[in-house]
C-alpha cells in the first residue's frame with residue numbers, strides 16, 4: 001500500500017453485522033501485514049471490544065466547558081440567556097440558572113457577560129480508551145455516558161486520539177444522523193453493510209444518499225446473503241454500486257457470534273473471505 005488509507009464501515013440500520021465486518025476487516029488487515037487501527041465510533045453502544053478483546057492501556061475523559069455564574073458579580077442583565085441557543089443558561093427574577101446537560105460548550109455566554117461574572121469548568125460526558133490487540137492492531141473506542149447527547153464531539157475525540165496507522169478502520173454507528181457524519185468525515189472509502197431484506201435495502205438507499213452527498217467513494221457488502229433473495233443485489237445493480245463481497249447466511253457464523261467470536265477467527269473459510277475483501281478495498285481505493 002503506497003499511502004495511508006482510512007475506511008469507514010457503516011450501515012443504514014442496526015443489526016446488519018457492521019461491527020462483525022469491521023472488526024474482521026481490522027484483523028484481516030493486521031494479519032496481512034498492515035499496521036492497523038480499529039476505531040469503534042459507535043460511542044452510544046460500542047461493542048467491538050467484545051470481539052477484539054483489546055488490552056486497554058490508556059483512557060482519558062472527554063468533556064466540554066460549561067458556565068459557572070458568580071452571583072455576587074452578576075447584574076442580572078440577561079444577556080447570557082439571550083445569546084444561548086440551547087436554553088442552557090437563563091436569567092429569571094434576577095437569578096441566573098444554568099443547565100449543564102443542555103450546554104454545548106460554545107463559550108458564548110461568558111464572552112457576552114459585561115460583568116465578567118461567568119467562568120467555566122469542564123463537565124465530562126464520556127471517555128476514550130486506547131489499547132492493542134496484538135500484532136499490528138491498535139484499538140480505540142469512545143464510551144458516551146448514559147443520558148448524554150454529545151456523540152459527535154466524543155467521536156471526534158476518538159478519531160483525534162488515533163494518530164493514524166497505515167490502515168484505519170472506522171466502525172460508525174448505524175443510521176445517517178450527526179454521529180455517523182462525524183465518524184465518516186474525512187475517510188477515504190466507505191463500506192456499506194446491508195442485508196437482503198426490504199428493511200435492509202430501504203435503509204441502504206438512505207445511507208447511499210448520505211455518502212453520495214458527502215462525495216465519498218463507496219461500495220456494498222451484503223451480509224446474511226441468500227442466493228434467491230435478490231433485493232440488495234438488484235438495488236446495487238440499478239444504482240451502479242459495486243458489491244465487494246456477499247457473506248452467506250451461515251448458522252456457524254450465528255453460533256460464533258453468540259459466543260462473542262468473529263467469523264474471521266471462529267469459522268472455517270472466513271479468514272480467506274475477509275483477507276480477500278481487505279485486498280479488494282485497498283485496490284478499489286486506489287492504494
Ligand code: SF4
Nearest residue numbers: 084103104106107109
Ligand atoms: S456555553 Fe454556550 S451553550 Fe453553554 S450555556 Fe453558554 S451560551 Fe449556552
Ligand code: SF4
Nearest residue numbers: 074075077078080113
Ligand atoms: S450576562 Fe453576566 S451579568 Fe448578565 S445575567 Fe448573565 S451572568 Fe449576569
